[in-house]
Amino acid sequence: MASTGNENPSRVMVDSWKNRMIQTILYVLVSIALFGIVVETCFIYHLYTTKHSSELLYDKDFLRTDPTEDTSSFCIMEASTVPSKKTRAPPFKAFKPLAHLRAYVERPGADGVMRWNDKVDLELHELEYKENKLVVEKEGYYYIYSKLCFDADEVSFHHLMVMTRPSYKTPSPLELLRNRYHGDHSKPLKKVGSVQNSYLGGMFHLLKGDAVFVVVKSGTVRLQTAADNYFGMFMV
Missing domain, CATH: 2.60.120.40 (Jelly Rolls)
Incomplete structure (x- = not known):
């Protein structure tokens, strides 16, 4: 029997759905990676600002000692x-x-x-x-x-x-x-x-x-x- 040249509509829908799922998964993975980079950047910035603030506080009040010390x-x-x-x-x-x-x-x-x-x-x-x-x-x-x-x-x-x-x-x-x-x-x-x-x-x-x-x-x-x-x- 000769082919009619037309694909099965159900198969086309399945392939389209698979493509959309793959794109969605890639988008989610990329978003998670970017979110991780942002969180890591914020964490490093927080550590730097905390250390810098502590050094400034120590410089301004260098005579302050540990409350437990004499x-x-x-x-x-x-x-x-x-x-x-x-x-x-x-x-x-x-x-x-x-x-x-x-x-x-x-x-x-x-x-x-x-x-x-x-x-x-x-x-x-x-x-x-x-x-x-x-x-x-x-x-x-x-x-x-x-x-x-x-x-x-x-x-x-x-x-x-x-x-x-x-x-x-x-x-x-x-x-x-x-x-x-x-x-x-x-x-x-x-x-x-x-x-x-x-x-x-x-x-x-x-x-x-x-x-x-x-x-x-x-x-x-x-x-x-x-x-x-x-x-x-x-x-x-």
Whole structure:
């Protein structure tokens, strides 16, 4: 029997329905994928804005501490107060022990121990300042440093970083760092009253109770500004 050339109408309807179903399924899948991308973008944006807002809040209110912490140690010491406390909060939240001391008006004592200004510009956190020494409260590795400005007209200048350790049987101080300066006075100095700088710095493992201090032997420390002479340490 010869073909009439006309397709079965029912089959055409079935094929059309299948095409519409495939298009609908593809549309749904594409919509779900786009919705997932939008949700992920919103989630990332929310995390970023939350973190950024927290950082801004911390910057504006850096003295705010955990309500469970003891806030009595986070007070600003005035010049008239006696520095009896071991901890004074620096102008940021410190997570490790640190200290930075400056000298301004006092020269070394008769024993050569350098004296530091404990009334103004005292940065001290989880370290004790006692008798011109920094006493360690937490064992660990510390970077200690000191810079002194001295009179270059002197014959010599000895700058030392010294430590005492209670656990040692002998009380003799241990020299950690030393800088020796010997001026060349074979020719007159170009300028009378010239100055030199001495810097010491190094990393050491310190135990609880160790006391670190600066000693000057021979020579004259020049006290011009608080930035000329300083001493500090921090845990790494």
